[in-house]
Each structure stands twice: as structure tokens, then as C-alpha cells.
Amino acid sequence: MARLIRPRRALSTNPLKSSAPLGAAMAYLGIERGIPLFHGAQGCTAFAMVHMVRHFREAIPLQTTAMNEITTILGGGEQIEEAIANLVKRADPKFIGIASTALTETRGEDIAGELAEIMERRGDFAGLRVVHASTPDFEGALEDGWAKAVTAIIDALVPEIDPMFCDRDMRQVNILPAAYLTPAEIEEVTRMIRAFGLNPIVLPDLSASLDGHLAEDWAGTSLGGTPLDAIPAMARSAVTFAIGESMRGAAELLAERGHMPVQVFPSLTGLKAVDAFVSALMGVAGAADAPPAIRRDRARAQDAMLDSHFFIGGLKYAIAADPDLAYALSSALAGMGAEPVCTVTSSTANPILARLPGETAILGDLGDLEDGARAGGAALLIAHAHGRHAAAATGLPLIRAGFPMNDRLGVQDVCRVGYRGTRAFLFEVANAVLAHPHAPRPEDFGAAPIEREFEHDRPQTAPH
Amino acid sequence: MSDALKSTVQQAFEEPACATNRAKSAAERKKGCSKPLTPGAAAGGCAFDGAKITLQPIVDVAHLVHAPLACEGNGWDNRGSASSGPMLYKTGFTTDMSELDIVMGKGESKLYAAIREIVEKHRPPAVFVYATCVTAMIGDDIEAVCKAATEAFGTPAIPVNVPGYAGSKNLGCKLAGEMMFRHVIGTVEPERTTEYDINLIGDYNLSGELWQVKPLLDRLGIRILGSLAADARYKQVAVMHRARVSMLVCSHALIGLARKLDETWGIPFFEGSFYGISDTSESLRTMCRMLVERGADAGLIDRCEALITEEEAKVRADLEPYRARVAGKRVLLYTGGHKSWSVVSALQELGVEVVGTSVRKATDNDKAKVVEIMGTDAHMYDNMAPREMYATLRASGADILMSGARSQFVALKARVPWIDVNQEKHEPYAGYMGMLDLVRAIDRSVNNPMWADVRRPAPWDEPRPFAGIRPAPRGTCPVSGLTNDPRDFEDC
Numbered sequence: 001m002a003r004l005i006r007p008r009r010a011l012s013t014n015p016l017k018s019s020a021p022l023g024a025a026m027a028y029l030g031i032e033r034g035i036p037l038f039h040g041a042q043g044c045t046a047f048a049m050v051h052m053v054r055h056f057r058e059a060i061p062l063q064t065t066a067m068n069e070i071t072t073i074l075g076g077g078e079q080i081e082e083a084i085a086n087l088v089k090r091a092d093p094k095f096i097g098i099a100s101t102a103l104t105e106t107r108g109e110d111i112a113g114e115l116a117e118i119m120e121r122r123g124d125f126a127g128l129r130v131v132h133a134s135t136p137d138f139e140g141a142l143e144d145g146w147a148k149a150v151t152a153i154i155d156a157l158v159p160e161i162d163p164m165f166c167d168r169d170m171r172q173v174n175i176l177p178a179a180y181l182t183p184a185e186i187e188e189v190t191r192m193i194r195a196f197g198l199n200p201i202v203l204p205d206l207s208a209s210l211d212g213h214l215a216e217d218w219a220g221t222s223l224g225g226t227p228l229d230a231i232p233a234m235a236r237s238a239v240t241f242a243i244g245e246s247m248r249g250a251a252e253l254l255a256e257r258g259h260m261p262v263q264v265f266p267s268l269t270g271l272k273a274v275d276a277f278v279s280a281l282m283g284v285a286g287a288a289d290a291p292p293a294i295r296r297d298r299a300r301a302q303d304a305m306l307d308s309h310f311f312i313g314g315l316k317y318a319i320a321a322d323p324d325l326a327y328a329l330s331s332a333l334a335g336m337g338a339e340p341v342c343t344v345t346s347s348t349a350n351p352i353l354a355r356l357p358g359e360t361a362i363l364g365d366l367g368d369l370e371d372g373a374r375a376g377g378a379a380l381l382i383a384h385a386h387g388r389h390a391a392a393a394t395g396l397p398l399i400r401a402g403f404p405m406n407d408r409l410g411v412q413d414v415c416r417v418g419y420r421g422t423r424a425f426l427f428e429v430a431n432a433v434l435a436h437p438h439a440p441r442p443e444d445f446g447a448a449p450i451e452r453e454f455e456h457d458r459p460q461t462a463p464h
Numbered sequence: 465m466s467d468a469l470k471s472t473v474q475q476a477f478e479e480p481a482c483a484t485n486r487a488k489s490a491a492e493r494k495k496g497c498s499k500p501l502t503p504g505a506a507a508g509g510c511a512f513d514g515a516k517i518t519l520q521p522i523v524d525v526a527h528l529v530h531a532p533l534a535c536e537g538n539g540w541d542n543r544g545s546a547s548s549g550p551m552l553y554k555t556g557f558t559t560d561m562s563e564l565d566i567v568m569g570k571g572e573s574k575l576y577a578a579i580r581e582i583v584e585k586h587r588p589p590a591v592f593v594y595a596t597c598v599t600a601m602i603g604d605d606i607e608a609v610c611k612a613a614t615e616a617f618g619t620p621a622i623p624v625n626v627p628g629y630a631g632s633k634n635l636g637c638k639l640a641g642e643m644m645f646r647h648v649i650g651t652v653e654p655e656r657t658t659e660y661d662i663n664l665i666g667d668y669n670l671s672g673e674l675w676q677v678k679p680l681l682d683r684l685g686i687r688i689l690g691s692l693a694a695d696a697r698y699k700q701v702a703v704m705h706r707a708r709v710s711m712l713v714c715s716h717a718l719i720g721l722a723r724k725l726d727e728t729w730g731i732p733f734f735e736g737s738f739y740g741i742s743d744t745s746e747s748l749r750t751m752c753r754m755l756v757e758r759g760a761d762a763g764l765i766d767r768c769e770a771l772i773t774e775e776e777a778k779v780r781a782d783l784e785p786y787r788a789r790v791a792g793k794r795v796l797l798y799t800g801g802h803k804s805w806s807v808v809s810a811l812q813e814l815g816v817e818v819v820g821t822s823v824r825k826a827t828d829n830d831k832a833k834v835v836e837i838m839g840t841d842a843h844m845y846d847n848m849a850p851r852e853m854y855a856t857l858r859a860s861g862a863d864i865l866m867s868g869a870r871s872q873f874v875a876l877k878a879r880v881p882w883i884d885v886n887q888e889k890h891e892p893y894a895g896y897m898g899m900l901d902l903v904r905a906i907d908r909s910v911n912n913p914m915w916a917d918v919r920r921p922a923p924w925d926e927p928r929p930f931a932g933i934r935p936a937p938r939g940t941c942p943v944s945g946l947t948n949d950p951r952d953f954e955d956c
Contacts (some may be wrong), residue, residue, distance in 0.1 A: 170934050197937045271917050279923035286931040290924045302918050306876040310890075314908040337912035440546045440672030440892065447678035450548055451687075453655050454697040456524045456589040 002343060002356035006363045013367030014386060016320050017346040018403055020135040021099040022048040023145030023179050025062050026403075028097030028131075030204025031153070032228055033221040035093045037083055039065045039076060039111060040101030044137070054406035056210045061220050063087060067103060076104055077114035084118070084125060091220030094228050097149060098132040105136035129228060131156045141346035142403060143246045143322040146179035150203060151250040154257065157231045163259035172237040173284060174260075175202045176251050178244025180325035180402060183211035184415040189243065189268065192278070192418055195294055196285040201230050201237065212412045234258065239284050241277075243268055243417075244324035245352035266324070266352055268417035269425060270332035271301055277418075297419035304423040308430040309336055315433060317380040318342035318373035320366055320387060321402045323350035329382060329401060329416070330357050332425060341376025344368045366390055380432055397432040466600075473630055476638040479720050510628030512596050513539070514636020518718070519592055519624065519644070521668055521694035522701060524550040526588040528557040530575050530606060531596035532566075535628070545694045546672045552588055561598060571604040579613040579621050589698040590620040590648075600627035622647045634717050641665075641721030644692060644701055649725070652702035654689060659760040661689035662751065663710035663731065666718045667738075669694025673894035677738045680748060680775070680895065684768055686755070692718065705729040708758040711736055711751055732758070738894040740807040741779060745772045779896040783814060789907045791815030796862035798822045798848065798871055799885055807885075810899055816906075819862050820845065850874045864910050879919050881909040 025036035025048060038045040045064035052060045065079040080098070087093055100111055111132050119125055133152035135145040173193055177186055186207040193200040208224035215223050234240075235258035242251035242264040255262040263280055267273045278290060278298075290298075315338040319330055323345050330340050334357035343361040345353060353361055362368045366383060370390035373381055381391050384402035391398035405411040416425040442449055509517070512535060520527055520543070529536035540556035547553065559578050565571060579591050591613075595606045610621040626639045662681075667674055674694055681688065690704030691697075693713065704710075710722050710733035722733035732754055736747030752760075752768040794817045797808065808818050818838060822845060831844065838844075848856075853871060856862065857878035865875040866883045875882035883905055885893065893902040940947045 171937055197934075199939065272920070275920070275923050279926075279928075282923060282928070283931050286934040288924070288928060288931075290922075295922070295924070298922055305914050305918050306879075309909075309912055309914045313912045313914065334913070335917050336914050337908065440675065442548045442672075442675040442678065445672060445675040445679060445892075445897065447675040448682045450695065450697070454699045455549065456698065 002353060002358050002361040004348065004353055004363055005360050007368065012365045014365055014370075014389060016344055016365045016369070016383070016386075017322075018051065018142040019048070019137040020140045020142065020145030020148070021101050021137060022051065023142035023147075024097065024099035024133050024135045024149035025060075025145075026052065026142070026179065026206070027146045027149035027153075027204045028095070028099070029060070029209055029222045030202075030206045030225045031095045031097065031222060031231075032208075032225045033093050033219070034095035034097060034225060035061050035063055035087055035091060035221050037063045037065065037080075037087070037096050037098045038101055039067070039080060039098055039109070040103045041067050041072075044101045044103065051404050051406070055404045055411060056212065057409065058210055058212065058223075061091065061222065072103065072107060075114075076107075076109055077118070080111070080114060081118045081122070084128070084130065085122075087220075088125065088128060093221045094128065095221075096128065096130045097153070098130065099135045099145065099149065100133070101135070102137035105134065105138075129157060140349050141322050143179040143244070143324055144347055144349050147246045147250055150176060150247065151253055153203065153231065154234075154250055154254050157228075158235050158254060158257045159232055160257045161235045161259065166236055166259075168238065168260075169199075169233075169236050170238045171198050171285075172233075173198045173200050173281075174234045174237045174240040174251075174254060174258075175200050176240065176242045176247040176254070177202060177204075178242075178246050178324045180322060180328070181206075181243060181417065182414050183207040183412040185268075185417045185421060187211075188415050188418040188421055192294065193281060195291045196281045196287060198281065198285055201234050202226060203231060203234065210412060212410075239263065239280075241265060241280065245327070246322075246324050246350050266355070267328035267331050269328045269422055270335045271298075271305065271419075271422060272335060273328075273331070274298075274301070274417075274419050274422060294419070297423075301419040301423045304426045305336065308426040311430040311433045312426065313337035314339065315380060315429070316341045316376060316378045317382060318344075318369055318376065318378040319382040320344035320364075320369040321383065322346050323352050323356075325402050326361075327352045327356055329425070331355075332416075332422060333357075333429065336426065338429075341378045342369060342372025344372065370394060379436075380429065397436050399428060399432055469600075469625060469627075469630065472625075472639060472642060473635065476635060476642060476720060479638075480723065509633035509636070511626045511630040511632065511636035511639065512594060512628040514633035514638075514717070515624050515626040515640035515643070516594060516636075517543070517633070517668075518637045518640035518666075518692070520553055521545040522592075522692075522696045522698060523547040523553045523694075524589050524697050526552055526555070526557055526582045526586055526591045527594065528559070528575075528578060528582060528591055529594045529596065530559045530561070530571070530578075530599045530604065531594070532561045532598055533558065535594075535596045536560075543668070543670075545668050545670060546675075548675075548695050550697075552586060555586075557582060559599075566598065566602055569602065571599050571602060572606075572609050575599075575604065575606065575609050576613055579609070580617060583617045583619045588619065590622055592622050592624055595623070595625045595627050597628045600625070600629075620648075620651070637717035638720055641692065641718045645721055645724050648698075648701050649690075650702070650705040650729075652699055654703040654706050657689065657706050658687060659708060659758070660684075660686045660755060660764075661707045662686055662755070663690035663704050663707040663725070663733075664688055664693040664696075665691075665710055665712050665722055665733075667693040667713040671890055671892040673738070673892040673898060676892050676895040676898045677744070680744075680771065683771060684748070684752065684764065686751065692721065705731070707731055708760070709733065709751060709754045711747065713738065739898070740810045741776060741896060741899055742809060744895050744899075745776060748772060775896045779899055782900050783903055786903045786907050787814050789911055790903060792817065793863045793906070793910050794819045794861075795906075796820045796853075796857070796865050796867075798853070798865060798867035807893075807899070807902065811903075811906075814903065820856075822848065854878050864906060879915065881912070881915060883909055 028034050028036035042064050045062055049060050049062040065083045067076050071079050115132050131152050133148045135148050183206045190200045203226050205226040209222040239260055240251050240254050240262045245266045248264045251262045265277050268277055318341055319326055326345050340358040343356055343358050344364045345361050373394055381387055381396050381398045382401055385400055385405045385407045387398050415421040536556050536558035559574050582591055593606050593610055607623045610623040613621040624643045626636050690707045691700040710725055710731050712722050712733055712735045725731045734750045737743040748768055752764045756762050756764055796819055853874050857880040864881045866885045872882050892898050
């Protein structure tokens with residue numbers, strides 16, 4: 001169980017973290033016809049947007065209140081109102097999610113107050129839902145911003161119901177996925193839920209907006225996501241499942257509104273973790289058995305464990321990721337006998353840190369990853385795309401996981417959750433090891449080389 | 465089978481140096497030592513396979529298989545013999561005989577052309593040409609082709625006339641040694657010789673096993689002059705006749721070659737193994753004693769004893785930390801037999817319990833040794849059918865199976881750890897340092913938390929409290945678009 005180390009130094013080398021407002025914007029993009037709006041300077045938005053465009057390879061309708069020197073001094077309320085008015089005029093969104101930035105939070109803006117006043121005053125915004133989350137860049141990482149945005153959506157849009165007289169839908173399940181889940185992973189989770197005859201409502205649902213599909217028409221908003229009228233209906237669900245410890249706060253708020261039980265699954269990668277999820281689904285469905293497809297998937301995951309343990313057992317690796325993702329992947333690897341020689345993470349807000357395998361976790365950057373991998377004799381790196389520099393410097397294979405992934409296509413399709421995703425992940429790790437074969441040499445064992453006399457003196461081509 | 469091949473095979477069976485063979489009656493001896501192959505219940509390679517395995521570790525040679533695609537195409541690049549230099553041996557060369565080639569009798573000309581192409585492109589020290597069932601059956605005379613090619617291209621083309629139907633894999637190994645004796649050994653003289661020159665015969669240097677042992681030889685000043693083993697060069701095969709002593713490494717099959725070297729060139733040989741602590745020490749001891757008998761400085765024996773004492777103490781100290789992690793684990797051993805007992809005794813020293821061992825290819829001598837080590841013959845068995853082995857393992861009759869790759873999946877499907885100790889393995893386990901690697905591998909495998917996970921009952925196999933009745937699903941199915949309403953199915 002890991003102890004958190006905070007290096008005493010001023011400098012961050014090759015940052016691991018993406019900022020919290022970016023996480024909030026990503027969450028807002030999982031709402032149907034939504035537009036995320038940064039309350040800050042133009043640059044805050046531009047950097048975040050380019051990051052997401054490169055990651056998802058989609059147009060990202062991220063907008064900004066474009067704070068200037070004067071509004072920064074006098075207050076940005078008018079900027080918010082103008083931004084909303086312009087967005088309504090140009091893109092006709094049904095939902096706008098505002099994320100504050102370091103600039104406006106340092107200034108100390110009362111965004112909630114301003115917003116309430118604007119919405120009251122502007123009758124023409126009546127059909128529009130506007131949500132605000134406080135996400136200063138200087139606090140937390142991407143996964144925290146995401147969690148705060150989801151909490152804000154629930155707070156604004158889910159009504160409190162009367163537990164005695166509500167029309168409870170016993171087959172409806174709320175899913176609150178953590179920021180690291182890809183569209184394919186959300187799809188896998190909903191597939192498993194549907195397999196038990198249950199109906200999931202996923203908030204937010206990137207699998208409907210950023211899964212990379214060609215739309216029929218141009219939209220200045222998100223291309224899909226959680227339907228707006230499904231969000232209030234979440235109060236009537238039988239149960240709320242959060243995936244990732246960072247979503248616990250949001251799940252508890254939702255349960256408060258809807259008076260339903262909550263369960264947090266810290267990870268859905270690894271046989272044990274998925275078993276717990278399936279067991280919970282069986283409980284909700286009142287089923288004593290699982291559908292054949294799920295049973296088969298489990299048997300295949302078991303087989304993958306057997307085939308891959310030769311390569312993962314005893315494997316030393318170094319990982320850098322936001323806490324939830326770091327836990328999901330490294331707990332699955334710990335179950336296979338792999339040993340983390342260096343774990344780097346980005347945020348202290350998440351209590352899952354204490355449960356990370358390995359003795360320590362560093363609150364640090366990709367520079368720590370590189371140093372730790374070298375010092376610990378790692379054979380594999382796990383990090384987001386910027387880990388490629390550490391991989392090149394150390395000559396180690398890199399498994400790309402997390403955000404951003406700007407140098408690979410198909411990041412929406414990567415699935416490492418559920419029985420199927422576990423199987424894929426184990427193969428991915430084993431193959432990364434196999435792709436870097438170590439050809440034994442005499443000097444590895446301290447043996448003298450063969451005498452020159454015996455070598456064939458004519459040139460030979462060596463095709464390998 | 466041609467007469468020449470028939471008599472070669474017969475000679476191979478008449479092996480005076482082989483203890484098993486000596487114990488047989490004259491009639492039995494004539495039948496040969498390979499067990500009859502049972503259609504429908506055979507598992508193992510053919511004679512060609514054996515010949516190829518024996519010779520392929522010669523790393524700078526081009527190995528050309530004269531056959532339709534299956535013989536090379538289905539079998540190349542699948543072994544972990546390591547090379548310290550040339551990689552030509554890993555290149556798959558075949559004449560890829562087509563139907564037309566066979567019908568029109570184009571085999572010999574195609575082979576000749578193929579040898580030329582290899583020599584022109586790769587310029588190897590030699591080309592080994594392997595006959596196979598089809599090309600032998602249609603009567604291609606590879607010996608004649610090789611002779612012509614050698615003269616024409618100035619590079620030795622060596623015929624390895626061991627078609628698959630000649631017999632078992634073991635026979636193929638023997639015949640490969642015979643081919644080397646006939647065509648290669650003695651064709652080159654070494655630049656210099658010393659009193660410390662040895663031949664190594666039959667080690668495959670899997671994942672670098674040879675190099676786990678070589679530092680010991682280096683320290684004693686012993687030189688591997690000749691070699692019919694892994695990481696060998698063609699020249700090392702050709703100069704085998706000038707060594708002082710031959711060591712036959714874990715190989716009964718090549719004993720005929722060792723005997724002929726002794727008879728023809730006066731090179732005495734001994735059988736030894738580098739698996740396990742005691743066997744490694746014993747092999748070094750014998751090697752040094754025989755070298756001294758052949759004229760090496762008598763001080764070699766003392767230096768050897770000092771080395772053994774030092775190395776044994778070191779490996780025992782290195783193994784000690786693993787005792788707690790492997791002690792009490794029960795091992796089922798399923799291998800060719802004789803080569804692993806020194807390993808067994810080393811494991812027993814660490815508290816590992818050997819619950820059974822196969823004696824498939826073992827001689828009576830070997831079996832006596834099993835009884836000596838295990839104390840009883842109760843856990844000795846000949847052949848174990850996969851189903852039977854699965855049942856034994858599943859009933860947790862053993863914590864770990866050590867075997868070759870064929871029984872890998874029997875163990876894994878029975879959710880039991882498995883260690884590869886045969887020729888396909890990816891880790892070297894030879895010499896003193898190899899013993900440490902093997903124990904590490906056992907520890908890593910048997911103590912992997914994955915086993916507990918994979919054996920856990922599925923959620924639906926655990927006892928569950930009654931969860932109550934749920935209302936019937938409502939709405940439409942997201943996949944079929946049908947509702948749960950019976951009226952939707954009226955048309956069906």
C-alpha cells in the first residue's frame with residue numbers, strides 16, 4: 001500500500017498532469033448538444049482545445065469568455081452573458097457547462113451568483129441549461145476537474161425526489177464513469193449492464209459524442225452524449241454505480257437526491273475487479289446466473305491470464321497516470337505478479353492513492369518516471385503519449401494510457417475494462433514485453449567470445 | 465529406403481557404446497532402438513526433424529531443406545538456440561517443391577540452382593542439404609547434387625540424407641552425427657591446438673545455456689575447440705578430430721559419433737550434464753581428469769576442485785533466500801527423464817518435494833537412480849495420457865509441473881503453474897547460475913498471485929442470497945429494437 005512522496009523541489013520536468021478545467025470540459029462534452037465554456041483568457045481555451053482535438057481527432061466546440069485586461073479588473077459577469085448569448089445565436093446548444101480557470105478563480109469571481117442573476121434576467125435563455133463548476137487550474141488534475149463537473153451537473157439538474165412516492169425504475173442503473181474511461185470502455189460497461197436486462201444511464205457519456213463517428217450534419221455542439229431529459233430521471237434509478245474512486249463525491253450527491261444505494265468500483269480491470277462488478281449487476285437484476293456471453297468472456301479472460309503470466313509475472317514496470325487510471329492498471333498488473341518500481345501520479349485529492357500497489361507513489365512528473373524506471377530497472381513504461389520521450393531515452397517499450405494521446409489514432413477504441421478489456425490489456429502488456437526480445441549474449445554471463453579463428457572469413461549477410 | 469540409407473540406419477542401431485543396446489539380445493538389437501511408432505497415438509518428430517535439430521545450431525551454415533513447403537515452412541525459426549555472431553542459421557531456406565517439380569522430375573536441378581543462389585547471395589562456409597520424404601521417394605540423388613555443387617561453387621555442400629520416414633526423431637539425431645562424421649569432421653586443420661582442447665557434442669545453447677557454463681571453462685583455461693553444439697561454427701565441426709576429450713552433453717543420441725571419434729582419432733569421451741549443481745561439478749571433474757590423462761598439466765585437477773568448491777558455496781548461498789518461498793512445493797516432473805535428476809536433487813535440497821517423475825526415455829540405470837533419489841519407485845510412471853495428467857493436477861496432486869511445451873496446456877488448463885524445462889524454453893537453466901535462474905522461475909511462477917485469482921469461483925458459482933423478484937424489462941431492446949410486448953412476436 002503506497003505511501004505518497006512529494007519531492008521537495010521547485011521544478012516540474014515534462015509534466016504528467018493535464019489541468020482540471022480541461023477535465024471539466026471533457027465531461028461537458030458528454031452531454032447531448034452541449035458546449036463547454038471556459039471562463040478565462042483565450043489561451044486557456046486554445047491550449048485545452050488543441051489538446052483534445054489531437055487526442056480525439058474531432059472538432060471540439062470548446063468556447064471561452066475571452067477575459068481581457070479590463071474585464072479581469074472589473075469582473076467578468078458581462079463576458080459570461082455575452083458568451084452565452086453568442087453561443088445560443090450561433091450553435092443553439094441545449095446545455096452549456098462553464099468551467100472556471102486559474103485566472104477567474106485567482107480574481108475571485110462569484111460565477112455562481114453572476115450566473116443565477118443572468119439566467120433570471122435573460123428570458124431568452126429559458127430553454128437552456130447552464131451549469132458551472134469551480135475548477136481552478138492550480139488545484140487537482142484532469143480527473144478532479146471531470147469529477148467536479150459531473151458533481152455540478154448533478155447538483156444543477158437532478159431534482160430531489162420523495163423516496164416514498166417516487167416511481168422507482170428497478171431496472172435502471174446510473175453509471176458515473178471516471179475521466180479515464182474511453183468511449184469503448186463506456187460501451188463495454190453498458191454492454192455488460194444490458195446483458196443483465198438493465199438499462200444504464202451514463203453521465204457523462206463520451207461513447208455517444210466522442211467515439212469518432214461521422215455525423216450527417218455539422219453541429220457547433222457536442223455530437224451526442226447523455227440526453228438532457230435522462231439526467232433528472234437518474235433520481236429514479238435503482239442504484240448508482242461509480243467507476244473510479246474520484247467519482248465517489250458525485251455518486252453520493254446523486255444518491256442524496258435519489259435516495260438509492262451507491263457502490264464505487266475503484267477499477268474494472270482485472271478478474272477480481274470485474275467479478276465484483278458482475279456480482280453487483282446480478283444483485284440488481286435479481287439474477288442467480290450470468291448470460292452466456294458474460295460467462296464466456298470470463299473464461300477467456302482467465303485463459304488470457306494463464307497465457308500472459310509467463311511474461312507479466314515478475315515484470316518490473318514504471319507507471320505515470322492520474323490516480324484512478326494508475327490504480328486500475330497497476331492493481332490488475334499486481335494481480336498478475338508484476339512489480340511497480342516507480343509509480344508517478346498527479347493529484348492528491350483521490351484516496352485511492354493509499355491503495356496503489358508498491359511501497360511509494362510520487363506526486364510528480366514524467367521526469368520522475370524516467371528516473372524511477374532507470375533506478376528500479378523497469379522493463380516497461382506505462383504513461384500517456386508524452387511518455388514517449390522517457391521511452392526513447394531509456395529504450396523501453398511504452399504502453400500508452402491516459403490523456404493526452406496525440407501521437408496515435410483510435411484512442412477511443414482502446415478498451416481495458418470488463419472481462420474483454422482485461423484480456424486485451426494483459427495481451428497488450430505481454431506483447432509489449434515480447435516485442436522487445438532480449439537476445440542473450442556471451443558477455444551477459446561473463447563468457448569469453450568465440451575465437452576469431454573459427455569465424456567464417458567471407459562476408460555473410462545477416463537478415464536479422 | 466535406398467540400400468545405402470538402410471545400411472546407415474542399421475549401423476546406427478548397432479551402437480556398442482550404448483548401455484541399453486549392449487543389454488539387448490542380438491535379435492532385439494537388429495530391430496533397432498526406436499520404439500515402433502503407433503499410428504493415432506504418436507507424438508514427436510520424425511528423423512528429418514531430429515537431424516535438423518541436431519545440426520541447425522551450427523550458426524554460420526545455410527540449412528537448405530529439399531522438400532515441399534511443409535518440412536521447412538511449418539518448422540523454421542521456432543527454437544531458441546542462441547548465436548554469438550552469425551544469424552544465417554535462423555534463415556529458412558527450402559526448395560519449396562511444387563507439384564510440377566515433382567511430376568516433371570525437376571527436383572535435382574532445382575536443388576542445384578538453390579544451392580547456387582544461396583552461395584551467391586549469402587556466401588556461407590557451407591550449405592547443409594536436407595533430404596525429406598518426398599524428395600527421397602522420387603529418387604533425387606542429393607549426394608550427387610551436393611558433390612557437383614561443391615565442385616562448381618567452391619563451397620562445401622553437405623548432404624544430410626535423413627528423410628522423415630526413416631524413423632524417429634532420435635534416429636535422425638544419430639544419423640545427423642553420422643553425416644557430420646562422413647562429410648565434415650577432419651576436413652580442416654586448426655591453426656593451433658593445446659592440451660586443453662575439448663569437443664562439446666549435443667548442447668543446444670538454449671537462451672544462452674552454453675554461456676552460463678563457458679565462464680567456468682574459461683577460468684580453467686579449457687578451450688572449446690570442436691563443437692557439434694549450439695553457437696558452433698562450421699570450422700569447429702570440421703576440426704573436431706583434433707580435440708583431446710569429447711563431452712557428450714545430455715545426449716544419448718550422439719553417442720555413436722563420440723564413439724567413432726574415439727575409435728578413429730583416439731579422442732576419449734564422457735557423458736555429462738550441466739543441469740543441476742552436482743552434475744555440473746561432476747562434469748567439470750571428469751573433464752579435467754580426462755584432460756590430465758591426455759597430457760594436460762596435473763594442476764588442472766586442483767584448480768578444478770577449488771573452482772567447484774567456490775562456485776558450489778556461492779550458488780548455495782544465493783539459493784538460500786529462496787528456500788522459504790519454494791520449500792514444501794510439490795513438483796511433478798515430466799521430461800525425457802535422465803537429464804533432470806541432478807536438478808531434482810538440487811530442488812530437494814531446498815525442500816521442494818518431487819511427487820512424481822516420468823521415465824519415458826530412461827534406461828534401467830536411470831530408473832535405479834530415480835529409486836535412489838526418490839527412495840521408492842511408486843511415483844515413477846512411463847507415459848501419462850494428457851487426460852490422466854489433467855486429473856492428477858486438477859486434484860492438486862502437484863503445485864507445479866515441470867515439463868516440455870507439449871504438456872504446457874494440460875497444466876495451465878488445470879490451473880497449475882508450469883515451468884518449461886525442454887528445448888523450447890526461453891530461460892537458461894544450465895550450470896550453477898542456471899540453477900539459481902530455475903529456482904527464481906519456480907518462485908515467480910508458483911507464488912504468482914494470479915493463480916489464486918484464476919482459481920476463484922465465478923460470481924455465479926458462489927452462494928448468493930436471494931435477491932428478490934424484479935419487474936419485467938420495459939422499453940425496447942437497444943440491439944433488436946423489439947419491445948418486450950408479446951404482440952411484437954405475433955408474426956413469428
